[in-house]
Amino acid sequence: MEILHSIILGIVQGLTEFLPVSSSGHLEIVKAILQDEKIGEESMLMTVLLHGATALSTISIFRRDISEIVKGLFSGIKKDINFSLKITLSMIPAALVGLIWEEEIEKLFGGNLILVGSMLIITALLLYFADKAKSTKKNLSFLNSIIIGVSQAIAILPGISRSGATISTSVLLGIDKEKSARFSFLMVVPLIIGKISKDIFSGEIAFNSSDSLPLLFGFISAFIVGIIACKWMIQIVKNSNLKYFAFYCIILGSGVILYSQL
Amino acid sequence: MDDNKKFAFTKNNYILLGIGVLLIIIGLFLMQGGGSEEPNIHNVDEMFGFRRTVLAPIVIIGGFILNVFAILYSPKGE
Secondary structure, three states: OOHHHHHHHHHHHHHHHHOOOOHHHHHHHHHHHHOOOOOOOOOHHHHHHHHHHHHHHHHHHOHHHHHHHHHHHHHOOHHHHHHHHHHHHHHHHHHHHHHHHHHHHHHHHOOOHHHHHHHHHHHHHHHHHHHHOOOOOEOOOHHHHHHHHHHHHHOOOOOOOHHHHHHHHHHHOOEOHHHHHHHHHHHHHHHHHHHHHHHHOOOOOOOOHHHHHHHHHHHHHHHHHHHHHHHHHHHHHHOOOHHHHHHHHHHHHHHHHHHHHO | OHHHHHOOOOHHHHHHHHHHHHHHHHHHHHHOOOOOOOOOOOOHHHHOOHHHHHHHHHHHHHHHHHHHHHHHOOOOOO
């Protein structure tokens, strides 16, 4: 494993974790165009470390919020207990789908370019309508957190962006844009930590000391780029600039469907 | 969100972060090895022993948890 290769992986992970472009959709497109199924199959250890790095980026950006929630939980403050419950509720759909059907979904939809293209167009529409939605300041209810959780579960499909789907759903439900972005990024942290713990204890991770430096550089680049991308995405949502990503997704989605018909 | 800008890291945060990363590295080295030179011989006890399947993961997870704590840590009065 080369250091440059791992830095590029870290940058890609840092960007795609937060920007609404669907990393899995792009991966399927690159695999189909280059006709190489092995692209993107990094070692489980690299995947674990890169996801860990972007989870730490999110925690860094929202450290004040997380500290207050944790303190509130221990002090029994109702607002913080409710927010934690909403985060927990929102995780359930994706956790269930991930645990029960992840492999089936990958087998069923992997390599299906028409599906990927269609899902990218759905992502584009979601982003566009969320961008054009009137700014309202509704509070996040328990029901809303379940609906946002369902959109996160649907985003397992290649072509649907997780951050795009959850932020758009939240904004379309009338929740404040900045709060929507905050909830979207916070709701995925416990899921990532759970997935990392499961993978580390799976016994399938192999480490070779010669990979130490590339792994370290990959981790650091994902962490730094993750912080930049997370802050950038919050500004994009606040300033109603999601439409540019919508245009990108619709052009790419249409292009992919046309390419699959050639 | 603006409050986070005022919530800067102190020296202690960086020390804790460094220890967290060090724990992850130690965990990875504990996980190393256990393979066999001979393709027909599998050292199952060696490969799936306590050190590689229990101790090393706990040390790595401990490193991650310490990193999270390091990021959230804020000394009183700062």
